[in-house]
Amino acid sequence: MVWVTDGIKMxxxxxxxxxxxxxxxxxxxxxxxxxxxGYQYVWEMEKYLRFGQEQTIIGTARALATSLHERPNxxxxxxxxxxxxxxxxxxYGYQLSQAINLDGQSNDWPNFQEKSHYYGxxxxxxxxxxxxxxxxxxxxxxxxxxxxxYFFIQVVDDTVIYRxxxxxxxxxxxxxxxxxxxxxxxFQRFIxxxxxxxxxxxxxxxxxxxxxxxxxxxxISFIQGQWLETEQGYNIExxxxxxxxxxxxxxxxxxxxxxxxxxxxxxxxxxxSTAETLGTILVPSPEIERIVKGMSYTQSRIWVVDQHHxxxxxxxxxxxxxxxxxxxxxxxxxxxxxxxxxxxxLQPVFQYLLNKPQNDFIDRLYDTQNLTGEHxxxxxSGTPKSQxxxxxxxxxVIISAAYPIYIGDNVNGAVIVEETTNGIRSVRNxxxxxxxxxxxxxxxxxxxxxxxxxxxxxxxxRQLRNQAEVAIDEHGxxxxxxxxxxxxxxxxxxxxxxxxxxxxxxxxxxQYNHYLENMSSRLSHELRTPIAIVRTSLENLSLQxxxxxxxxxxxxxxxxxxxxxxxxxxxxxxxxxxQMLNQTDKVSFNIFDVLNGCIQGYQQIYxxxxxxxVVSDEKVIxxxxxxxIAQLLDKVITNAVEFSQDTKLFVTxxxxxxxxxIHISNNGILxxxxxxxxxxxxxxxxxxxPQTKEDKTPHLGLxxxxxxxxxxxxxxxxxxSNHHNPQGVTISISLPLP
Amino acid sequence: MLKRIAIVEDEAxxxxxxxxxxxxxxxxxQTFANRESACEAxxxxxxxxxxxxxxxxxxxxxxxTLCQWLRNISTTLPIIFLTARDNDVDTVSGxxxxxxxxxxxxxSLPHLSARIAALFSRQEALKQPTPESSLLTLGPLTIDNxxxxxxxxxxxxxxxxxxxxxxxxxAKHPGHVxxxxxxxxxxxxxxxxSTITSHVKRIRKKFNQIDKDFNCIETVYGMGxxxxxxxx
Numbered sequence: 001m002v003w004v005t006d007g008i009k010m011x012x013x014x015x016x017x018x019x020x021x022x023x024x025x026x027x028x029x030x031x032x033x034x035x036x037x038g039y040q041y042v043w044e045m046e047k048y049l050r051f052g053q054e055q056t057i058i059g060t061a062r063a064l065a066t067s068l069h070e071r072p073n074x075x076x077x078x079x080x081x082x083x084x085x086x087x088x089x090x091x092y093g094y095q096l097s098q099a100i101n102l103d104g105q106s107n108d109w110p111n112f113q114e115k116s117h118y119y120g121x122x123x124x125x126x127x128x129x130x131x132x133x134x135x136x137x138x139x140x141x142x143x144x145x146x147x148x149x150y151f152f153i154q155v156v157d158d159t160v161i162y163r164x165x166x167x168x169x170x171x172x173x174x175x176x177x178x179x180x181x182x183x184x185x186x187f188q189r190f191i192x193x194x195x196x197x198x199x200x201x202x203x204x205x206x207x208x209x210x211x212x213x214x215x216x217x218x219x220i221s222f223i224q225g226q227w228l229e230t231e232q233g234y235n236i237e238x239x240x241x242x243x244x245x246x247x248x249x250x251x252x253x254x255x256x257x258x259x260x261x262x263x264x265x266x267x268x269x270x271x272x273s274t275a276e277t278l279g280t281i282l283v284p285s286p287e288i289e290r291i292v293k294g295m296s297y298t299q300s301r302i303w304v305v306d307q308h309h310x311x312x313x314x315x316x317x318x319x320x321x322x323x324x325x326x327x328x329x330x331x332x333x334x335x336x337x338x339x340x341x342x343x344x345x346l347q348p349v350f351q352y353l354l355n356k357p358q359n360d361f362i363d364r365l366y367d368t369q370n371l372t373g374e375h376x377x378x379x380x381s382g383t384p385k386s387q388x389x390x391x392x393x394x395x396x397v398i399i400s401a402a403y404p405i406y407i408g409d410n411v412n413g414a415v416i417v418e419e420t421t422n423g424i425r426s427v428r429n430x431x432x433x434x435x436x437x438x439x440x441x442x443x444x445x446x447x448x449x450x451x452x453x454x455x456x457x458x459x460x461x462r463q464l465r466n467q468a469e470v471a472i473d474e475h476g477x478x479x480x481x482x483x484x485x486x487x488x489x490x491x492x493x494x495x496x497x498x499x500x501x502x503x504x505x506x507x508x509x510x511q512y513n514h515y516l517e518n519m520s521s522r523l524s525h526e527l528r529t530p531i532a533i534v535r536t537s538l539e540n541l542s543l544q545x546x547x548x549x550x551x552x553x554x555x556x557x558x559x560x561x562x563x564x565x566x567x568x569x570x571x572x573x574x575x576x577x578x579q580m581l582n583q584t585d586k587v588s589f590n591i592f593d594v595l596n597g598c599i600q601g602y603q604q605i606y607x608x609x610x611x612x613x614v615v616s617d618e619k620v621i622x623x624x625x626x627x628x629i630a631q632l633l634d635k636v637i638t639n640a641v642e643f644s645q646d647t648k649l650f651v652t653x654x655x656x657x658x659x660x661x662i663h664i665s666n667n668g669i670l671x672x673x674x675x676x677x678x679x680x681x682x683x684x685x686x687x688x689x690p691q692t693k694e695d696k697t698p699h700l701g702l703x704x705x706x707x708x709x710x711x712x713x714x715x716x717x718x719x720x721s722n723h724h725n726p727q728g729v730t731i732s733i734s735l736p737l738p
Numbered sequence: 739m740l741k742r743i744a745i746v747e748d749e750a751x752x753x754x755x756x757x758x759x760x761x762x763x764x765x766x767x768q769t770f771a772n773r774e775s776a777c778e779a780x781x782x783x784x785x786x787x788x789x790x791x792x793x794x795x796x797x798x799x800x801x802x803t804l805c806q807w808l809r810n811i812s813t814t815l816p817i818i819f820l821t822a823r824d825n826d827v828d829t830v831s832g833x834x835x836x837x838x839x840x841x842x843x844x845x846s847l848p849h850l851s852a853r854i855a856a857l858f859s860r861q862e863a864l865k866q867p868t869p870e871s872s873l874l875t876l877g878p879l880t881i882d883n884x885x886x887x888x889x890x891x892x893x894x895x896x897x898x899x900x901x902x903x904x905x906x907x908x909a910k911h912p913g914h915v916x917x918x919x920x921x922x923x924x925x926x927x928x929x930x931x932s933t934i935t936s937h938v939k940r941i942r943k944k945f946n947q948i949d950k951d952f953n954c955i956e957t958v959y960g961m962g963x964x965x966x967x968x969x970x
Contacts, residue, residue, distance in 0.1 A: 528822040532843040536755035601960025
């Protein structure tokens, strides 16, 4: 018994236990390794895809380069064969993104300040004036739009001299000299000379047929433009159809400071006076562009550069060049499936965790006149190379591959193909989202299943433990209902087995207990016959005439046998009472009648005792057997009297919460703490005080056990507790009202 | 006339002890160890009184069987059960099949002979008219001390000797409380308190069969019992 209570105490002390459920939950946390593996796998996939993309764009570059190999005519008129290029002299016609309004304003030129080239002291063609003397300098930009080559020249001049109204000469004022080779390689010279600001007047000053300079300038109309006077000087904006020019060009500003005089300074890109001194003009090649356009369906950005890093052709938009996958990843949000629903709800989480590829990243601006990069250098020196780089705002990764274009044994240019990895990232993100969603579902289900399983197991074990605890109550009695319910466990597993075998053990214990409980009754029954033999024999003997001596022995033997008989009667009393209670019908009675009567009786039986009790005429109706209640009071009062050290008893009654409670207190020795509950068990006695008078009644510890039996018959409880000041014991009998 | 008493008891020592006592008191005693020999002898001639044990050798309920058999032959033959079985069930069934008394073996010999004597004198009294002196009348209750019979509301209440003595002890002094010890003394038994309680219950039940409203035997809790009767 003791170890059981100790066990319970220990259990109560350990508030936190590493129970089965916790253990299983901990084990199930290994499930979290699955998403980690999935994540790693997706990363590996991405690496592989990136490698694939790299190979693809190198392939694209190679394919394009292959189509451009050994086609010198594509490069011929592109001045690509020059050993080197000189800025300002070798011009580059930027691809303009919008139409130019020929109004003399630079605002429709994108980035005019950056793209224009400054011409000053160093670009003087005639007299070498010093910076101080030079009153004239300009910036010029060249651009290509549609079929025209556009020029914008912003001249700073202190005095603007227009051609005199009546002047025949067109070169005695501020004017622009322009010279280029036409498609057929013929040298052409023009002068743009105005009488006032406004529409340009252009004159050819040599004949097309011969190289002779025309005596009289011929007005031509294909050079169109505007002369606009500004605060610093004037702007000249004009265009030439691309069909008229080839790859060599030069222009120069002649500055005249006094009317009708020769130019004081001539500043130009190159000397336009002879065909030999012309500079070059590079216009993004429409022919290469055509070939490149064919490639543009690859959705990559493609550049073709010459060996001077100048862009010959360009196609595609990097913001749309996200690789091949973009098209395939069409969102399937329209489906109402569970998956879509989860996706929608998890979207914010994913957006936070995964960096979505953005198409509005900002990349650095290219100087199309001079594309740079390690891979280009490498390609121009003959080695194909690819390169990964971040955009300037670090929002996207761009992969670019360069492949050399050969003409003969020389590298004449390179093809550069660029793509972002946005496609792969989208694919990766999609995969991760899918993975996470499924894994979340799997884990959720898994953890739930684990939790359910663990709860079930631990609940069953806990239930079994509780049953095992309740199966034998604090009095050591076996609760048969519980034992039955354990037996009925149908679970065909280890816990079920445990439950059943425990039940078997309890049943055996119950049988043994039953044997013990009936022991005294059976013993008394078995002893009764031999005692009857002895007693009848003694009685017979006493009826005969005996010597005086022996009658004393007979008396002693008879008193002994009477005591033995008493003991036997007492021993079977509890059993008889139990049998009797089983057959007793409950009747309604007023408990105060019983209590009042009994106390009155005790006051007569124990005249030396002062029993304090207030007689009450209340009516509290209980259902039960009043005779047995009286018997119960007898037993308790007898005990209280025997253990009293003064001669006072206190009996009080109260009705609370539909329970009638009788307290019987005495002043005397306390109960040992462990005895408080066991006091009411069968065969438990704690009489240690030496009996002063000869005590004929045997003490088998059955009195309070009988009290308990009667209480239990009335569904009541009997409790003993110590009280102090003065010391003593209170026995409380609580009986529920019907 | 010499009364003949038959003792059916399988325990030889007890049987002989009882027989010796009864013989010294002037009875003629026949002893039987089992039901068969007893039946054989009873078939020839019936004794005046039979003392039966319930368990007879191999027969667990041999005494009961014998009692029923005897009751079939004679309705007036006094039968006393003297047994070690002290539980309520056996007591009730023993009395139900017609025994005049049910005693446990811890009864002392003087108590036993008092009962035997009482039974014989009751038989004697039945044969003679009752003298007025032995009649006690209390309203609807009439006690014939000689015949040991009790009449309630002009109907005979069938009581055992023990029960009769108890009712007599209570009714002799109506309004006086008799505690259990006194009742035991008056009814020549020594038993425990709960047996007295069940005796009283049985008595009440017997009166209740005649009169549903019978409530003359009052329990005075903590003290004992009292005959309560309004003098009408």
